[in-house]
C-alpha cells in the first residue's frame with residue numbers, strides 16, 4: 001500500500017482516487033474549490049430547470065466507462081438521449097441543414113455543393129501523407145525536448161481535411177464540428193493530437209472513407225474501446241454532476257475541499273538534481289498557511305495545465321513542466337435559456353445546431369437540451385437550449401456583459417429557430433480558460449510531461465491537458481494511469497525488499 005496525494009477533484013483526480021483505492025492504496029484528494037467535479041457542475045433550479053456549467057454529455061467510448069458507472073451503482077440513474085435527438089444540424093447559407101446520415105442523404109444534401117461531394121468521393125484515390133509520430137521525435141535532454149522540431153510533421157487539421165476532402169468540407173462541417181468540440185480553430189489544431197483517429201484512419205487504410213467502410217481504426221488486441229459510430233452518449237437523471245458527486249461521496253473524508261495546493265516539495269534530491277521518491281518523500285503545502293503540510297509516497301497533479309504555474313516545485317521539475325502551463329485555453333461562455341415551447345418556431349428535433357465561422361452568426365452552436373433529456377425543462381410546454389459563445393474564433397465576446405451576450409444569442413435563435421418570446425430562465429457561466437487546444441507542436445508538451453515523470457519517480461501528471469479533452473478520454477486515461485502507478489509502486493516495493 002502506498003500513500004498517494006492527488007491534486008484536483010475534477011473527473012480525472014476523482015476517478016484516479018477511486019481506482020487507486022480499489023487497488024488497496026491510501027488516497028487523499030486535495031481540491032481548491034468548494035465542490036468536487038471541476039468542469040462538471042450542474043445547477044438544479046427550483047423552477048424545474050436544469051443547466052450544466054460545462055459538459056452536457058459523456059461519450060461511452062470504452063468498456064471502462066461502463067465499468068466505472070457499474071462500480072458506482074449508477075446504472076439506474078444513467079440517461080441516454082431521447083431517439084428524437086439523433087439528428088444534427090449545421091448552418092449553411094444562414095439556415096439550418098440536417099447533417100446527412102446515409103450515402104443517399106449525402107448525395108441530396110444542400111450542405112455541400114456538387115463539386116464538394118465529388119471531391120469526397122475521390123478521397124480514396126488521394127495519396128496519404130506520412131506522419132512520423134511525435135514520440136519518435138523526443139529529445140534525450142531537457143534542451144532537446146525544448147528545441148526538438150515538434151512542428152515538422154505535425155499537420156494542422158485544416159491542412160489534413162483540405163488535402164483529403166477539400167476546402168468546402170473544411171469550411172462547413174469541419175469548422176462547425178471543431179467549434180462545437182474544442183471551441184477551436186482547425187488551422188491551429190493538430191490532426192495527430194486533436195483528432196488522432198482521423199490521422200490513424202489515413203495511416204492504416206490510406207483513406208478515411210475506405211477506413212470507415214472497413215470498420216474504422218484497428219484496435220490493439222484486448223482493447224475495450226467502443227467504435228465512435230457505435231458509442232452512445234449519456235448523462236444522469238439529475239445532470240452530469242451526479243458522477244463526481246457520487247465518486248466524492250464514496251471517497252468520503254479522503255476528499256478535502258477548499259484545499260488549494262501551493263507547493264510540491266521533494267524531501268530528497270540527489271546532487272544530480274534527480275529526485276527519488278522513497279516512502280513519504282513528497283510533501284504538499286497549501287495556500288492557506290494554517291493548513292498543515294502533508295507527505296505522500298506519490299503525488300498526482302490532476303489540476304489544470306495553467307494551474308501548474310501557480311505551484312512551487314523542485315527546480316528541475318518546475319523547469320520541465322512549467323511550459324505546459326502555456327497550452328492555450330480560449331474563453332467560452334455557456335448560456336442556458338428556458339422558453340415556452342410555443343415561442344419556438346422550430347420542432348427542435350435533434351441534438352442541436354453547430355455554426356461554422358464562415359456563417360454570419362456570433363455563436364458556436366446551440367444544444368437542444370430538453371430534446372436530449374426532457375427533464376431539463378419543467379414540463380413538456382417548456383424547452384431548454386444551451387448556446388456556446390467565444391472560443392478561439394471570437395474570444396472578445398467572452399468580455400461582453402451578460403446582457404450583450406444574451407442579446408447575441410437571442411438574435412441568433414430568432415433567425416435560426418424562429419424564436420418569438422423572451423427567456424423565462426437564464427443561466428450563464430464564463431469559462432475564462434475553457435478547453436486545452438492541442439495545436440500543432442503539441443508533442444513537445446507531451447515529451448515534457450513524459451520527461452518530468454521519468455526524472456521524478458513518484459510524480460505523475462493527469463488531466464484533459466494531456467490525454468484527450470473529453471470526459472470519456474479523461475476517465476479512460478485515469479484507468480491506464482492507475483494501472484501504471486500501481487505497477488510502479490509494486491515494482492518499487494519489490495526492489496526495496498531485495
Ligand SMILES: Cc1cc2nc3c(=O)[nH]c(=O)nc-3n(C[C@H](O)[C@H](O)[C@H](O)COP(=O)(O)OP(=O)(O)OC[C@H]3O[C@@H](n4cnc5c(N)ncnc54)[C@H](O)[C@@H]3O)c2cc1C
Pocket residue numbers: 007008009010011012013030031032033036037038039040053054055056057058059259260261262302303304307310311332334431434435462463464465468469470471472474
Ligand atoms: C464549457 C465546456 C463544455 C464541455 N463540454 C463537454 C462535453 O459535452 N463532453 C465532454 O466529454 N467534455 C466536455 N468538456 C470537457 C470536459 O468537461 C473536461 O475536459 C473535463 O471535465 C476535465 O476534467 P479534469 O479532471 O481533467 O480537469 P478539471 O475538471 O479542470 O479539474 C481540475 C480540478 O483541479 C482543481 N485544481 C486546480 N489547481 C489546484 C490546486 N493548486 N490545488 C487544488 N486543486 C486544484 C480545480 O479546481 C479543478 O476542480 C467541456 C468543457 C467545458 C469547459
